Amino acid sequence: MGVAIRTAGEGDRERVVHLLHEAFRDDPVSRWVFPDAAHREERHPRLMAAFADIVFAEGRVDITEDGAACALWLSVPATDEHTGGDPAEDDGPVQLREAVDPDNVRVELVGRLTAGIHPAGRAHEYLWMIAVAPERQGEGLGGALVGSVLDRCDEEGLPAYLEASNERSRALYARLGFGDLGRPLELPDGPRMWPMWREPGAGRAATGA
Template sequence: MSPTLSPSPSPNLSRSRVTHLSALLASSFHNDPLARWMIPNERLRTELLPGFFRVFVELSAAHDGVLTTPDGDAVLLFLPPGAEPDEAALDAAFTEALGEHADALRTISALQAEHHPHGPPHYYISFGAVRPGRQQGGLISHLLTTLLARADAEGVGAYTEASSPGGEAATRRFGFDRLGGDLELPAGGPVLRPMWRDPR
């Protein structure tokens, strides 16, 4: 395996690494339907998304849930089985990051919590991103393969929510299937599709 593709788990990210990964995720998801619904104004979305993703990067890092390529050009965020984030602290962090747009995030989070599987233990994959110019190079697939191999070795499942047809197609290639109905956001908002993978 090429050393440049060897994924690095990052339980203790430096401040500069957190900033870099947050910016990478913000850029990658700037035009995502969910981000556009949450923060409709493009200028504000550019301004607020890095802080929004910083919360997710720090949350995942606290649970050893960040995989990156060594150069930081690709990142995968997840929570392992049994992770129990402090919901009150998270809400405060997101409110600080998003201001008045935190209410939209609460709507999303409530739907996610309602549909999240609570039975079998599983890895919860929240976000993945690749730097523009290095997409279609297999970087995110490599990180996902690494995580799913860990899940299989532990005999646990994996769960995620696809926010686009492309995201659903990508997860299906790794053995994910639809889990229940779609999560439909109000006011003509986008749809999240719950996806589940049993251990192999």
């Protein structure tokens, strides 16, 4: 039986934020941004809410019909590879830090660093985040959510891009046809993030993620 997926609306915001918090609260990058567990429990939901609001406004949030998993996508237009904006001049990460955790420079830094490795040039679909409720992981929900967009990418000849924040998700994306794009991003005194790119039509296998 297939996984029923729909586009989330504003009425799904609370559920989406909860999913993101539950799925990423112990992720290596989240632990790096908020090293103290108690502080992370307080501030991490604010960061996830900020991410969700950006994508609700500028992209698309897909959610399974049962509310057990969601994926945040942005459609990135083609840009001139030689005249792209300087991430250091983007005040978005500053605004994010001020809204989420004003004294925590890592909130801003992770935004700047990921923006700095984001590929310019070709239009593509950007998988910002995907979250599956911890008790539902291993049922194929993540693969179904990503696969529904990858099918459209294949039909339209669009590549896709993401940054994997841990080895488990990196392995899932590799099974879906993504490959490493250059060297991993080394967060200062922290974990790695792997930029990954998928050409349209890249093969992908069924997955239990």
